[in-house]
Amino acid sequence: MGFWDRFSTDIGVDLGTCNTLIYVRGQGIVVNEPSVVAIERGTKRVMAVGAEAKRMLWKTPSDIIAIRPMADGVIADMDSTEKMIRYFVSRIIKKRHLLRSTRMKIGIPTCITEVEKRAVLEAAYKAGAKDVSVIEESLAAAIGAQIPIHEPAGHMVCDIGGGTTEVSVISLGGMVVTSAIRLGGDKFDEAIIRDVRNMHNLIIGQQTAERLKIAIGNAVSDEEVKKVEIKGTDAITGLPRRLEVASSEVQEALKEPSYQIVEEIKRTLGKTPPELAADIIERGIVMTGGGSLLKGLPKLISQETGVPVILVEHPLDCVAIGAGQAFELYKDIDSDRSIYASLSN
Numbered sequence: 001m002g003f004w005d006r007f008s009t010d011i012g013v014d015l016g017t018c019n020t021l022i023y024v025r026g027q028g029i030v031v032n033e034p035s036v037v038a039i040e041r042g043t044k045r046v047m048a049v050g051a052e053a054k055r056m057l058w059k060t061p062s063d064i065i066a067i068r069p070m071a072d073g074v075i076a077d078m079d080s081t082e083k084m085i086r087y088f089v090s091r092i093i094k095k096r097h098l099l100r101s102t103r104m105k106i107g108i109p110t111c112i113t114e115v116e117k118r119a120v121l122e123a124a125y126k127a128g129a130k131d132v133s134v135i136e137e138s139l140a141a142a143i144g145a146q147i148p149i150h151e152p153a154g155h156m157v158c159d160i161g162g163g164t165t166e167v168s169v170i171s172l173g174g175m176v177v178t179s180a181i182r183l184g185g186d187k188f189d190e191a192i193i194r195d196v197r198n199m200h201n202l203i204i205g206q207q208t209a210e211r212l213k214i215a216i217g218n219a220v221s222d223e224e225v226k227k228v229e230i231k232g233t234d235a236i237t238g239l240p241r242r243l244e245v246a247s248s249e250v251q252e253a254l255k256e257p258s259y260q261i262v263e264e265i266k267r268t269l270g271k272t273p274p275e276l277a278a279d280i281i282e283r284g285i286v287m288t289g290g291g292s293l294l295k296g297l298p299k300l301i302s303q304e305t306g307v308p309v310i311l312v313e314h315p316l317d318c319v320a321i322g323a324g325q326a327f328e329l330y331k332d333i334d335s336d337r338s339i340y341a342s343l344s345n
Contacts, residue, residue, distance in 0.1 A: 121134065
């Protein structure tokens with residue numbers, strides 16, 4: 001173990017559209033909070049971060065603004081993102097001088113641009129980290145899901161976050177085929193909001209839509225029809241109104257975004273080399289990310305592709321854990337390759 005390894009803190013970060021998770025080597029997941037910041041409008045002073053700030057969304061007075069600084073898996077507000085990272089990391093590392101020996105690896109979608117990637121790195125450096133690098137989300141998710149990615153075999157990972165869905169085929173520690181779309185859990189919520197307004201002339205917020213999705217959302221038809229009462233604003237009268245929504249309506253609203261994910265998986269399978277495709281048929285598609293928790297989605301994907309689907313035990317944690325563990329994993333792989341090369345010579 002080198003000097004840096006002995007005195008640095010390795011941190012894996014899933015800087016998600018909906019939630020930020022931080023993994024610390026030797027401690028596990030130490031932060032799991034909504035990606036929301038509440039700021040005083042005039043002074044830009046941080047009033048709240050995380051769960052406390054999320055409770056303020058769409059409920060603040062004029063002098064306070066509660067925002068989600070991440071959108072579609074990328075930074076929408078640089079200043080707020082920096083403050084959010086700084087706040088979460090300061091909860092883990094109390095002393096400022098220790099922060100300067102922190103190595104941070106952040107999971108990013110493959111669909112983001114170089115400018116967006118630089119924005120992620122800049123926000124982390126401004127928050128005080130000494131050494132910052134990025135890792136593709138699906139690769140981090142595979143590591144976090146304990147998939148043996150360094151083996152000469154094909155593994156498919158579908159990581160569905162709040163803002164993006166990434167589908168990758170991994171072999172020998174790298175991504176052979178990968179694709180990503182800016183569609184995730186937020187689009188599920190938006191579809192429910194749109195459907196409730198079109199069908200019932202009722203305007204609801206994102207938190208209400210999310211509650212419906214979690215309570216009675218389903219990607220496939222369910223024999224048992226469940227109902228949930230919601231409250232919103234009548235689009236015609238402007239007055240508050242209650243409404244009972246059936247699970248069949250929510251399932252219909254979720255059909256379009258669900259099938260967009262299915263089509264992306266099919267496209268990725270179509271680009272996969274035959275030998276790796278054979279491995280995937282045998283090993284199945286591994287699903288990670290909060291969006292994969294939508295009831296019936298693994299079943300729908302399996303039905304439409306003909307490939308087994310495995311939902312990992314803790315899908316929300318995989319990217320953060322994998323990003324943190326990548327420091328050691330890739331060091332070990334590089335070491336193994338060096339030993340192999342010396343033996344070959």
